[in-house]
Amino acid sequence: MTAHVIADDAEALAVAAGLAEAFRTDAPVRDAERRLPYAELEQLSASGLLGVTVPADHGGADVRQETLAEVFRLLASADASLAQIPQNHFVYVNVLRRQGTTEQRKFFFGEVLEGRRFGNAQSEAGTRHVQDIRTRLLPLPDGSHELTGVKHYSTGALFADWIPVLARAEDGNLYVAYVPRDADGLTVVDDWDGMGQRTTASGTVRLDAVTVPADRVVPHHLTFQGPQLHGAVAQLLHAAIDAGIAGGALAEAAEFVRTKSRPWFESGVDTAAEDPLLIQRFGELDLQVRASEALLGVAARAVDTARDELTDASAAEASLAVAAAKAHTTATAVLVADALFEVSGTRAALDSLNLHRYWRDARTHTLHDPARWKIQHLGRHVLNGTRPPRHGLL
Template sequence: MTAVTAQRITSADHAREVAARLASEFALGAAERDRLRGLPFHEVERLAASGLLAVTVPAAYGGADLAASEVAEVVRILATADPNIAQIPHSHFVYLNLLRLAGSEEQRRWYFTRVLDGARIANAQSERGGATVAEVRTTLKPLGDGRFRIDGSKFYCTGSLFADVLAALVRLDDPGADSGLAPGEYIAYLPADTSGVEILDDWNALGQRTTGSGSVRFDGVLVTADQLVERSGAVRAPTGYGAFAQLLHVAIDAGIARGALTAATEFVRTRSRPWFEAGVERAIDDPLTIQRFGELAVAVVTAEATLTAAGLAVDAATIPDPGPEAAAAASLAVATAKIVADRAADEVASALFEVGGTRSAAADLNLDHFWRNARTHTLHDPVRWKFQHIGRAVLHGTPPPLHGVI
């Protein structure tokens, strides 16, 4: 486990204050880290030491137990500075939530305590080569002695290079006669340095370049039943599990949009020249530039407001026994927010060059990292399917599906 000594966050206000302070630090080197693909090991250590990674630990286990909306705001603040760092703990929060919803008392006590001490969890979930992204081919096989063997490969394992614990999605087809487990999908929580685990730094996307989203291979990895959590209790029930996970993605996109708008504003104020036909001395007095910034500001503020509304809906769906109506409302609210934030992030990050002019395209400035991050991150969970779920709810009264990705 990690050697970081973590502080304790005590309230939502405290969390926002710490997030804002870290964001001001992380923003300074974000463009350079992106240009050089400098992995943010130091910054992630700072994040873990700040206590922000433990804000969802329930109060009964010593955590701040922040609501989903507050966690999303922390992520949004970090994403305005560096969306790579904001995305790294996404799976950390998601798999802490799985423990809260479906883990045993012993599992919750063990992992929540480790996280309060600064431990970091990363995912090993997605796979290449399957018929769809939902297909799980990494196997979990009982050995008959209380242990299970994991074999398979994972891709897009965000945060894995910085992790103490990997949360690996596996499929159990034949649990054996005496394992006490049912067939199905499980999350295996295992130390990142477990024998047979290989973490590869092979992520090469055009954006979100420093998230540590490489591959993980499992070759004869041994686990015991106390490291396994069945997914169905959280994913196939109206728990708000998927809505919470998607809400954090919305927060990242909204943060990118705000960061791009801030960068565009600073550039136009300090470096841009007005178009000669405007008849003004400063770029910020060009009426067409003013108009465009008004449009971009509306897009960003709308994304932030929709994120806030979705966060409140997820809060209502993550109380004890929220009921299917609250869970459905949360998923639809988050789907709406995802569409709005997706558009804002891509539009504002691209418009930065439109309003900044030719000077803003200089390679040494690396202002394109906003657009590359937006374009890459918004590929998560295509918004065209969000429209489908919203439309079916409006026309047919059909609730969104329970599959953990809405």
Template sequence: MSLAPALSTEPPRFERHPRAHRIASDAEAIAVARELAAEFAVEASARDRERRLPAAELDRFSSSGLWGITVPKAYGGAAVSFATLGEVIATISAADPSLGQIPQNHLAALDAIRVTASEAQKRLWFGRVLDGYRLGNAFSEAGSKHVGAFETTVRRDGEGYVVNGEKFYATGALFAHFIHIGAVDEEGNVHLAIAPSDAPGLAVIDNWSSFGQRTTASGNVTIRDVRIGPEALIPAYRGGVEPSSNGSVSQLIQAAVDLGIARGAIADTIRFVREKARPWIDSGQDHAHQDVFTISAIGDLHVRLHTAEALLERAGRAIDAILDQPSEVAVAETAVAVAAAKVATTETAILAADRLHELGGTRSTLAAENLDRHWRNARTHTLHDPVRWKYFHVGNHALNGIAPPRHAWS
């Protein structure tokens, strides 16, 4: 008998006509994130254990205004620092990394719109996002040659366009008001085709069965003759043809999720060691938190965590600096800075989740504790962008002056 939680058979119910608060500053964004994280942490373990989809929590999350904080000021947004965005996502992810991951593609799409959309498209989509509407992802395809290859097509049909294909790893689509579909035109250029989630021919299938990030519902989307208007076709490929912030923004958010996982795992390690773990027989101590090797291991984790935090903040500031003048040199240096942050957050998340059980002992593995969710989430989410290639791009830039490639995974 499988111990995996059952997949949902009913689509989640969420607010279809939202109204969102408008956040005005970086300080407000961080304060709101901390308040929400405290709420989301309460039942995070139960949601993971039961695979209870967080539709109500997402309504609370997006109505708070946090999903619109990167919208430029010219269009009514706060245009917060990307260092602030990283801290917001890490804060939410420390409480529940599935909730932290779900807006990733929404936020990445906003940067693609900022860089490549027309003025009319920016007014339309930024306005909808500030009202509280969520964008869901239909980008990667399970059966293509590699993650950046697309077989989904968009073709002109009269005054509009028709989209056909099938997607997987569609994080956020099940909870979205609109779904942005990665589709190629006749020339092979990738566009974002944005369709209402209830558009005829569009189906979101909740068949996500990973052992980690269970409540992201990152399953399939099928697209059968889905029609969109010209206002909904965003020429996202331009963000890679010319230097831009697009790839770095996408990667920064992924790194922030991993930082949050690390924070959550370390916090639970400290709590468990102090409350439930026993000292090793050879330590001569009465309590686990007095064990010198345990104390040293916690110190090591904190140093690694603070290093990852500093690198993520540095990467966010680097993105801020290229938003208005994204030169070839500056964009490459920013991509390297983000890659370094991704290495640090990935390795700290996995190590922290593993050390939790090492320091907590066998009782930390009991099902009632559900502490293995930290490792499951870290291992699952960090597979998104393998750090073996981050090391290569950082080294190749330092040694040979070669810039990392420009795409959403670099």
């Protein structure tokens, strides 16, 4: 594959806006028929968007996180499933940036600039909690490793060229192994049956004694031994997806009311769009969407500031800003996707229109990690000055 190389932030945003418009057209049908977006992902790869966070000294645009968040918001406003598929791609590009060796960065950043996609094999089911990782990376006599385990919610893996796998070594520390999609012993099972995010193919990855060369393994545990932005970057993109769902649902509702809704007979107006009660409700919803987008921007700029000068204080501020954005966008996405039906009326509930995809996507995606814990960390900080913990979900 030959991918375009995007030059700067402005071009990244223009490309994302163009792709969002293209992806929007068939989004309802893809969701309704669970038509997996292979062609659309090839477009995404060819566009160069997957390489925009590659550092400049490796040939990338190294865009600001504020730009990356807006890219995800734009894509999610059109198709939340398509937007979520590359979320882990950028997370694991970031892992290489932080912990990869010179040779690892040179190789994998080259792959990314050529349009190669990273998936993920991170979460596991049936464990005590999300950080109870039981997949094992064991040493072999020749210096390579053997990888064994089962992963769930593996968004992007089915479409990936490389699958980063989170595993524990004999010493109990966390590592990321970058495994080719076609590696012997690796199987991706398309068994995702969530009510929302239907075309993410977030199924199962099985690893049966997969051999991994030593130069494909990164010491992820070192990420959390000092100030870090791993969790903030990952959560920022999730918040952007939720903000995009909310914005997309609001735009869909407005278009529906303008073109398809009838006014309530008591309103005394000729069109639904002139109904003062509907105007009031749309104003309230727009206020929430604007607030979410504003918090998303504040959070992204906090991450950029921390990247420029990473300290315990700047990392903590970035994590808290992202936590605030994520808590707000979580609520807004569900609120607006639900209100779409309230303002549009009975016809909006027709299954053939598939307007419920916004609610299904919002309700499913916002389950990724609980917003109540974001608020808990905000409260601890404002009351007691307690900095947030260093982990990958904050």
